[in-house]
Amino acid sequence: MIRIAICAPACPISHEDAARVADLARGWPGIELTVHPQCFASEGHFAGPDAARLAALVECANDPAFDAVWFARGGYGSNRIAQAALAAFDHRAQDKAFLGYSDMGYLLGGLYRERIGRPVHAPMPADIRRTGGSTAIARVFDWLTGNGAGLEPSLDDRPTVALNLTTLAMLAGTPLMPGLAGHVVQVEEVSEHLYAVDRLFFHATAHLGGIAGLRLGRVSDVPDNDRPFGSDAAQIARDWCDRHAIAFLGGADIGHDADNRIVPFGLVRGFRQP
Amino acid sequence: MIRIAICAPACPISHEDAARVADLARGWPGIELTVHPQCFASEGHFAGPDAARLAALVECANDPAFDAVWFARGGYGSNRIAQAALAAFDHRAQDKAFLGYSDMGYLLGGLYRERIGRPVHAPMPADIRRTGGSTAIARVFDWLTGNGAGLEPSLDDRPTVALNLTTLAMLAGTPLMPGLAGHVVQVEEVSEHLYAVDRLFFHATAHLGGIAGLRLGRVSDVPDNDRPFGSDAAQIARDWCDRHAIAFLGGADIGHDADNRIVPFGLVRGFRQP
Numbered sequence: 081m082i083r084i085a086i087c088a089p090a091c092p093i094s095h096e097d098a099a100r101v102a103d104l105a106r107g108w109p110g111i112e113l114t115v116h117p118q119c120f121a122s123e124g125h126f127a128g129p130d131a132a133r134l135a136a137l138v139e140c141a142n143d144p145a146f147d148a149v150w151f152a153r154g155g156y157g158s159n160r161i162a163q164a165a166l167a168a169f170d171h172r173a174q175d176k177a178f179l180g181y182s183d184m185g186y187l188l189g190g191l192y193r194e195r196i197g198r199p200v201h202a203p204m205p206a207d208i209r210r211t212g213g214s215t216a217i218a219r220v221f222d223w224l225t226g227n228g229a230g231l232e233p234s235l236d237d238r239p240t241v242a243l244n245l246t247t248l249a250m251l252a253g254t255p256l257m258p259g260l261a262g263h264v265v266q267v268e269e270v271s272e273h274l275y276a277v278d279r280l281f282f283h284a285t286a287h288l289g290g291i292a293g294l295r296l297g298r299v300s301d302v303p304d305n306d307r308p309f310g311s312d313a314a315q316i317a318r319d320w321c322d323r324h325a326i327a328f329l330g331g332a333d334i335g336h337d338a339d340n341r342i343v344p345f346g347l348v349r350g351f352r353q354p
Numbered sequence: 355m356i357r358i359a360i361c362a363p364a365c366p367i368s369h370e371d372a373a374r375v376a377d378l379a380r381g382w383p384g385i386e387l388t389v390h391p392q393c394f395a396s397e398g399h400f401a402g403p404d405a406a407r408l409a410a411l412v413e414c415a416n417d418p419a420f421d422a423v424w425f426a427r428g429g430y431g432s433n434r435i436a437q438a439a440l441a442a443f444d445h446r447a448q449d450k451a452f453l454g455y456s457d458m459g460y461l462l463g464g465l466y467r468e469r470i471g472r473p474v475h476a477p478m479p480a481d482i483r484r485t486g487g488s489t490a491i492a493r494v495f496d497w498l499t500g501n502g503a504g505l506e507p508s509l510d511d512r513p514t515v516a517l518n519l520t521t522l523a524m525l526a527g528t529p530l531m532p533g534l535a536g537h538v539v540q541v542e543e544v545s546e547h548l549y550a551v552d553r554l555f556f557h558a559t560a561h562l563g564g565i566a567g568l569r570l571g572r573v574s575d576v577p578d579n580d581r582p583f584g585s586d587a588a589q590i591a592r593d594w595c596d597r598h599a600i601a602f603l604g605g606a607d608i609g610h611d612a613d614n615r616i617v618p619f620g621l622v623r624g625f626r627q628p
Contacts, residue, residue, distance in 0.1 A: 124584015125549050156549040159556050250553055253527040254560040275399050275430040279524055282433050286528040310398015 082224045082351075084148045085140035086205060087116040089165075090183045091155030092127035093206050095120060098152075101205045104214055108221040116140060119152045126157045134161040134168075137187075141165070141173040141197075148224060148351075149197075151180030151187070153206035154244075159186040162256055166190050173197050177351050179220060180204050181340065182270075185247035186256055192241065192345045193258035200351075201232075201242035201266075201334065201343035212338035223342050224351050231349055232266065232333050232341040238292045242266040242334050242343035245299075249280045252287035261290040264329065266343060267317075268297030270336035274309035274316065277302075281320035293327035298335030356498045356625075358422045359414035360479060361390040363439075364457045365429030366401035367480050369394060372426075375479045378488055382495040390414060393426045400431045408435040408442075411461075415439070415447040415471075422498060422625075423471075427480035428456030428518075436460045436530055440468050447471050451625050453494060454478050455614065456544075459521035460530055466515065466619045467532035474625075475506075475516035475540075475608065475617035486612035497616050498625050505623055506540065506607050506615040512566045516540040516608050516617035519573075523554045526561035535564040538603065540617060541591075542571030544610035548583035548590065551576075555594035567601035572609025 086098070098115045105113045118136035121128030128136075140149045151158075165187070178191055179202040188199035202223065203216035210216065219230030232242065241260065243251070245267040251257045265288060269277055277299060288294065299313035311319070314331075321328040333341045344351075360372070372389045379387045392410035395402030402410075414423045425432075439461070452465055453476040462473035476497065477490035484490065493504030506516065515534065517525070519541040525531045539562060543551055551573060562568065573587035585593070588605075595602040607615045618625075 124582060125579070126584070156553060159553065246553075250523075250557040252557075254557065279430060279433065279520075283524040283526075283528065305399070308398060310400070 081112055082110055082147045083112045083114065083145060084150050084224070085114050085116060085143065085146040086119055086150045086152050087136040087140045088119040088127035088152040089133050089137050089161060089187060090127065090157035091125065091153050092122050093119050093152045097206060097208050100208050101217055104217055105221060108225055110225045111221050114146070130160050133157065134164055137161065137165050138168045141169050141176065144172050146176065148177040148179060150220070151184040151204055153204055154180065154182030154184055156183050158183050159250065159256070162186045162190045166194050166196065169196050177224065181242070182244045182336065183247060185243040186251060188345060189243065189251045189258050190256035193256060198351065199345040201345070203340050207338065210338045216338045216340060219342060226350065228350055230342045232343045234295060234332055235343065235349060238262065238264050239347045240264040240266065240343055241345045242297070242332065245269040245277065245280045245284060246272065249284045252284060260288060262292050264292050264295060266295045266297055266332040266334055268332070268335045269299045271301045271303065273303055273305050274313065275305065277313055278316045281316055285320040285324045285326060288326055289324065291326060293329040294321055295329045295332035297332040298337060300335055300337060355386055356384055356421045357386045357388065357419060358424050358498070359388050359390060359417065359420040360393055360424045360426050361410040361414045362393040362401035362426040363407050363411050363435060363461060364401065364431035365399065365427050366396050367393050367426045371480060371482050374482045375491055378491055379495060382499055384499045385495050388420070404434050407431070408438055411435065411439050412442045415443050415450060418446050420450065422451040422453060424494070425454030425458040425461070425478055427478055428454065428458055430457050432457050433460040433524065433530070436464045440464050440470065443470055451498065455516070456518045456610065457521060459517040460525060462619060463517065463525050463532050464530035467530065472625065473619040475619070477614050481612065484612045490612045490614060493616060500624065502624055504616045506617045508569060508606055509617065509623060512536065512538050513621045514538040514540060514617055515619045516571070516606065519543040519551065519554045519558060520546065523558045526558060534562060536566050538566050538569060540569040540571055540606040540608055542606070542609040543573045545575045545577065547577055547579050548587065549579065551587055552590045555590055559594040559598045559600060562600055563598065565600060567603040568595055569603045569606035571606040572611060574609055574611060
């Protein structure tokens, strides 16, 4: 039995969405879900104040009754509590998987830096709202129960991480930023103008010296600007990789969509694998 | 006579706007404007390709016929040519003032880091389009001709810089980032959601250890979000300053508007002052 705790370090989900995910989970007899009530809290932008989100996250991570901590939704806010959370995690967090993406990259990056648990880029409960969202959720249940079909297909014999580009740019130089020397770094973005994508690559690639290479996931929902930027996301990525002598390795099957594949941080691809 | 060269390291201006600024300049007999034709070039997002923007900038900076280089407009793009430009500037750039703000902060920051010329946060020709824009332009002509009435009023006996918050966040950790220990750092922002302002402060303050303190200029044109953020820009700035034990010093009279005051980087407040 894989016992999953769901909490929301950034923004809340609805009771309805949580119920839909719980219904779906019944198709995996090896999965048991526990939704922390903090997932439904709301204060301003966030799923409750920093203290409440931090308490729920630490409670889930340090509770031996759980095998995995699944982040309910991105949005914005996990960076506000990530350092305090990492400092409060104890040995009971060590064997757990921590799953999510987008804003959750602050936590995944920090966990990876501190070598706590198994950070995993993966769909989240809030993805149930997307067209085809149940296939995204199923990918997580499959992976946690030993079926690796949902792994990102380019994963090879090099350690890999997957991060939202904005999150990676904001992580850089902070106490949450993991060392990525020798890593393949996969990035994806959503809802940013191409000039902002170019600016984020300017910043992020200045911090990625020594990586094995960069892969570009989907850059989706790009807003229209008053004029076309003049190059596309792949050209932008290549340009900044070239400027920093970083190998551009091609695409990655990740993004803010239902097709978003699973990328366990590091080298080990399965859960509870020896 | 103060001879000013105008070029556009990021985005273009119109002939009409350049003409309005030139008309206005006739009120200052000590000012002579030369508008580089590159200001009107256009390629995709930018005022011409990187190579053309770089060439015009270096030409203006290294031409002994000019006393000041005035950046025509922000937008986005000076970061793409800033390192190459700094490397190409020679001794003839050394005595010049370089004036602009917003995206031009990449150049101002890099110049300050390399101790080249006099980087100055100041209105730009494109500000002529704003309501009251001629007062913003007049502030620049006044300052260059020895009238310091347009200086930011909080300037004191500590070295100061003024930067757009996004620009500062993107500068951090790159080869353009100046050392700011002991400095008062003034920031302003425009057209960003408050969650993004919070995220930018998370990142920027992680890189501002050792500064004398932070001042907050205007955070304007904040887009509506699907829900209120829960705190305002000043509360956000205070919160992140507190987390990093940075002194929050209050407001600054800078922003993306016609009231935007002048902040010469460092300690010297006048131009051509001994």
